[in-house]
Amino acid sequence: MIVGGSIAGLFAALMLRRAGWEVEVFERSSAELAARGAGIVTHPELIQALEAAGALPAEPIGLEVVERMIIDRAGVPIRRLPQRQLVTSWAYLYELLRKALPARYYRSGYALVDFEQSAAGVSARFANGTRASGDLMVAADGTNSTVRGLLLPEVKPTYAGYVAWRGLVPESELSADTHRLLADRFAFYLPPGEQILGYPVAGPDNSLLAGSRHYNFVWYRPVDAHHQLPALLTDRDGLRHQMSLPPDAVRAEALLELRREADRLLPMAFAEVVRLARQPFIQAIYEVESSRLVFGRVVLVGDAAFLARPHVGMGVTKAAGDLSALAGALDHDPDRIDHALADFQQRRLAFGQRVFERSRYLGELMQTGTIAAGRRDSTLEQVISLTAAVPAS
Helix, strand or coil: CEECCCHHHHHHHHHHHHCCCCCCEEECCCCCCCCCCCEEECCHHHHHHHHHCCCCCCCCCCEEEEEEEEECCCCCEEEEEEEEEEEEEHHHHHHHHHHHCCHHHEEECCCEEEEEEECCEEEEEECCCCEEEECCEEECCCCCCHHHHHHCCCCCCEEEEEEEEEEEEEHHHCCHHHHHHHCCCEEEECCCCCEEEEEEECCHHHCCCCCCCEEEEEEEEECCCCCHHHHHCECCCCCECCCEECHHHCCHHHHHHHHHHHHHHCCHHHHHHHHHCCCCEEEEEEEEECCCCEECCEEECHHHCEECCHHHCCHHHHHHHHHHHHHHHHHHCCCCHHHHHHHHHHHHHHHHHHHHHHHHHHHHHHHHCHHHHHCCHHHHHHHHCCCCCCCCC
């Protein structure tokens, strides 16, 4: 039984099926999830996990960028670093995984209410009155995990003090100067206490052809938790959201202010990108750190276990790695499930802690203004290596 039908839940279903388990996915939302998210930085572990899940297509899943670059306020490169990395989109990864899982194993509109454990396994109750049971429950229900809330009520998402504005711009709409500077590389600009970065991603229908791609940006900005954040997370209809607003819900006044701030603070190229993005959306940056991953026959994975700040670009990769490790442990020791789960927890708890600590360190460098103020090669080297892989050991 898998609670949560986003990327982590789909990886769980596909990998556990391949390890010989019968699976059912229960997703709380009755709406399609594929419209969520924007750019994703991949790592080799993610590609390996897609292959292991039977969801890796024959064609490339994204674009390869070969250079990282920091620019100054005038738009002049001040640091370059050769680094090859594949970038793709959340929606495309979700689509690959969703298509790989037969529809009969996926149930939408099932919001978990509670569950019970016994020697026979786990029994769950959903808000629609349905009950389900299984030998194992995999909690892949994200940042606001209901399962984690029942098991670790003291572990709650903690606001990090800033938000991420994200958006996509059709490559064909960029001016010649902006295209020349930004379109084919991973670029950063570092105003004091803030950071904006961008890179190309596939366009409509996952097109990788030059001229039909999108340019993806992420702008991290400090936002006061008590006054500014509630206003930013209030949508056009006056409804207050907890952590994020989808692209079509951001208030016109908030978008106007974002573009004014871009013109005031950013190099011309990045200001243009922000101005051209038709539907930017906003995510408040939160952290979650669980002290355990295994509770009898219930297992926390993905963002339900650890939600790190996004500066290491490991969210999707870590989720994939969690499920690869879980399926591997259960396959290796199928007759001793408790032993297999303990082995899984030992390995993935330590890895989650490393990702969490590294992302917090990089976020705090940005927040304190150390990056912008120092301009030392050692500091810039750390920043320009953002989203580089966190060692597995």
